[in-house]
Amino acid sequence: LATSLSLLPALLPYGWNDQPLPAGAEPARVIRHDGAHLLVVRADGVTSVRNRIDIDPAPTVGDWLALENDRVVAVLPRRSLLRRERADENGAQALAANVDIVLIACGLDRPLRPGRIDRAVTIARDAGATPVIVLTKSGAPGDTDAAAVDIPRLELQHPGVRVLVTSALEGVGLDAVLETVVGRTSVLLGESGAGKSTLVGALVGHKRVATGAVRDTDAKGRHTTTSRQLYLLPSEHGGVIIDTPGIRAVGLFTDRTAVDASFSEIQAFAAACRFGDCAHESEPGCAVRAALDDGELDRDRYDAWRHLQREVASAARRSSPHAAHEYARQFGRVAKDALKRRRD
Numbered sequence: 001l002a003t004s005l006s007l008l009p010a011l012l013p014y015g016w017n018d019q020p021l022p023a024g025a026e027p028a029r030v031i032r033h034d035g036a037h038l039l040v041v042r043a044d045g046v047t048s049v050r051n052r053i054d055i056d057p058a059p060t061v062g063d064w065l066a067l068e069n070d071r072v073v074a075v076l077p078r079r080s081l082l083r084r085e086r087a088d089e090n091g092a093q094a095l096a097a098n099v100d101i102v103l104i105a106c107g108l109d110r111p112l113r114p115g116r117i118d119r120a121v122t123i124a125r126d127a128g129a130t131p132v133i134v135l136t137k138s139g140a141p142g143d144t145d146a147a148a149v150d151i152p153r154l155e156l157q158h159p160g161v162r163v164l165v166t167s168a169l170e171g172v173g174l175d176a177v178l179e180t181v182v183g184r185t186s187v188l189l190g191e192s193g194a195g196k197s198t199l200v201g202a203l204v205g206h207k208r209v210a211t212g213a214v215r216d217t218d219a220k221g222r223h224t225t226t227s228r229q230l231y232l233l234p235s236e237h238g239g240v241i242i243d244t245p246g247i248r249a250v251g252l253f254t255d256r257t258a259v260d261a262s263f264s265e266i267q268a269f270a271a272a273c274r275f276g277d278c279a280h281e282s283e284p285g286c287a288v289r290a291a292l293d294d295g296e297l298d299r300d301r302y303d304a305w306r307h308l309q310r311e312v313a314s315a316a317r318r319s320s321p322h323a324a325h326e327y328a329r330q331f332g333r334v335a336k337d338a339l340k341r342r343r344d
């Protein structure tokens with residue numbers, strides 16, 4: 001730890017917290033992937049270092065690295081890892097490391113998609129990060145007025161998730177976003193054209209962030225942002241925000257515990273089902289179905305939950321034949337535990 005510690009305060013705004021380093025190494029945080037190189041920030045500024053394919057795990061945006069003379073010698077232990085299932089191959093794609101907050105950007109110029117929001121919430125919770133829904137483009141000409149969006153209902157649909165309303169172009173709601181992200185590591189997720197880069201640009205206070213127009217016909221974006229990139233917030237309290245390209249399908253690579261955490265109201269009903277391993281489909285004495293029939297449980301929420309459960313199960317089957325068995329075993333146990341707690 002003989003590194004020039006006097007220089008390290010320059011990294012505090014980037015979230016450096018004095019993790020142990022290999023002797024003689026200095027810390028650096030990954031800002032962006034640049035082909036065979038990584039753009040990193042270290043105590044004396046931003047620089048480019050060669051990526052190494054023999055480093056495990058593969059460095060991703062937000063990672064803290066140990067550098068020795070510009071050479072990556074280690075990826076420091078991550079406190080969280082945001083990842084999604086790849087659409088094309090097996091395994092998960094790391095999106096960002098050491099993330100505290102996931103801002104789920106939804107443009108008010110298009111219909112809200114609860115399924116997509118649920119998926120992003122699950123990905124965030126899976127990583128141990130806090131999801132926050134950010135409704136963008138509020139009050140823009142021709143856009144849905146925020147007043148027309150039923151925010152209490154949205155909050156009900158996504159329990160425990162805060163909803164913020166912004167217009168980056170008109171400077172509306174930016175203070176609340178800034179309060180949420182200051183001093184932390186945040187990442188923006190959302191469809192292409194949702195206004196992620198515009199929001200990042202407004203927060204970091206300059207026009208360095210490229211943005212692109214939305215197609216008139218379908219309000220879809222043009223995939224303007226092509227790589228994930230970390231930006232420093234101008235606040236004296238520091239904090240960084242990671243912009244990402246709009247992803248077409250936010251795949252899921254998670255376990256059912258993370259899904260259940262996003263559907264706590266369903267878990268609450270499930271505790272009263274007659275059978276501990278109730279799948280809430282056609283079993284007698286199913287409290288979830290009963291709640292559905294009574295209108296106590298939202299039909300859309302139930303459908304979204306079923307949909308995610310199936311997705312997780314098939315992702316588990318694809319990644320390993322044992323995983324599916326493990327999944328089934330865990331499912332049974334979780335439900336039985338709930339039943340036991342109720343009986344006790």
Ligand SMILES: Nc1nc2c(ncn2[C@@H]2O[C@H](COP(=O)(O)OP(=O)(O)OP(=O)(O)O)[C@@H](O)[C@H]2O)c(=O)[nH]1
Binds near residue numbers: 192195197222
């Ligand atoms: N009216 C209005 N338009 C906005 C607002 N925020 C973004 N836009 C517009 O929406 C379009 C897309 O914005 P971007 O910030 O590039 O969207 P993005 O989510 O980064 O898109 P990708 O990089 O393709 O994933 C641009 O034309 C922006 O000017 C807003 O608050 N109000």
Ligand SMILES: [Mg+2]
Binds near residue numbers: 210211
């Ligand atoms: Mg963008």
Ligand SMILES: [Zn+2]
Binds near residue numbers: 279281289
């Ligand atoms: Zn049931």
